[in-house]
Every structure is written in structure tokens, then in C-alpha cells.
Amino acid sequence: MLDRLQAAFAGQREFLDDVAHELRTPITIARGHLELLGDDPEERAETVALVTDELDRMGRYVADLLVLAKQEAPDFFRLEPVDLGDLVTDALAKVRTLADRRWSVDEAPASGAVWLLADRERLNQALVNLVANAVEHTGAGDVVALGGRLVDGEVRLWVRDSGPGVDPAVRERIFDRFVRADASQAARPGGSGLGLAIVAAIARGHRGRVEVGEAPGGGALFTLVLPHTDDDDPTEEVA
């Protein structure tokens, strides 16, 4: 019992250290630029843009942390019947403006054919996080594709890209909070390594899981695997 409590405290301590570290950097950057601020209007505009950027980043970070903190709460996930085909096509319509990529739908059931009991908004958030990563690791002309399918009583919902893929050695770790696998990316502002932790939390909230693998051709393939229950179809009369 004591061991478990100690482990929980140690885990929380580590978590807080990570949070403090992540927030300290943008604060230091913003403060440094404000301290050096002179009278030149052009320079002032640049500083305002930079500081605003850092504040935005902190805002996003705090919002992400809140999602992770709240996922344990019983009412965090609002389950309703969700149409799998519509979920995939709607998500693609939303994200395709994010970047210049070859966007496509690998496959999706016809509208009305497959339903699942899910939190539509959270599933969408998971897809957006996966797509944001796919965009991050690809360039113009690369493929980013979404798909959904019912297989053996499970709903599979995926995002695939034609980028370099995820090194098998780090595949287990990338779902942990604050883990960013690619060292050359460490300097990229904006990424805090929370995206996939949120995706995993959303999958767990649906009693499902998230898998990472290799797409045909070597890119990354992330799949949410969610349980499917036959009684999700709202078009079937419920007595």
C-alpha cells in the first residue's frame, strides 16, 4: 500500500517537474525579449509577435494538460451513437486545409452503415492530433490518409502518412507524456510531446487502444482500435 502511494507521489512529482520545465522555457524566452525591447517600431512588432507566439504555445499546453488531467473524471467522455463513415469524411474535410498534402480517404463505410458508441468530439480531437503529427513529418506532395473499418467486432480508425515513419525502437515510448522521439525535432517550437498521450487517453476512455505500425511504403500508421457493440445503431428501434 505504502509502496503504491510512494510510487504515485513519485509519479506526480516527476509529472510536475516536467510541467514546470515545459512552462519555464517559453516564460524565459518571452521575458528575455521583453527585457531587450527597444524603441524601433519594427523590432517592437517582431517582439510582440514572438511573445504572442510563446503565450499561445503556453495556452495550448495548459489546455492539453487539462484534457489529460480530466480524462479520469467519469463524465469526461460523452458517449453517443457516432456514424463511422461520416466521422472519417467529416474529419478529412476539416483537416485538409492544414497543409498542402495529398489528402485521401483509404476507405470508410457508407454513411449509416456502421455506428459506434463514442464521444464524437474527443474522437475527432484524437484524429486531429494524429493528422497534425502526420503533417509535421511529411512535406508537400506526401500522402496523408484517413480510414475507418469494422473488423471482427472492432472499429479501426486510422491515420496514415508517407513520411519517414516511426522507428520501431521508440514505438512503445511515444505514447508517454512529454516524449518526443526525434532528437532533431527537439528544437521545434510548439511540440511538447503531449499529442499522442492525449490520443492514448481518448482510446482508453472508449475502452480501446491505439496502435502504431508501418504503412505500406514505410510511412507511419496510427490506428485507434475501439470496441463495437451491435446495439449502437440508433436507426434500430429501442423498445
Ligand SMILES: Nc1ncnc2c1ncn2[C@@H]1O[C@H](COP(=O)(O)OP(=O)(O)OP(=O)(O)O)[C@@H](O)[C@H]1O
Ligand atoms: N506521423 C509520424 N511520423 C513520424 N514520427 C511521428 C509521427 N507521429 C508522432 N511521431 C513521433 O512521436 C513523437 C510524439 O508525438 P506527440 O504527438 O506525442 O508529440 P509532438 O508532436 O512532438 O508534440 P505535440 O503533439 O505535443 O505538439 C513525435 O515527437 C515524433 O517523434
Ligand SMILES: [Mg+2]
Ligand atoms: Mg503531436
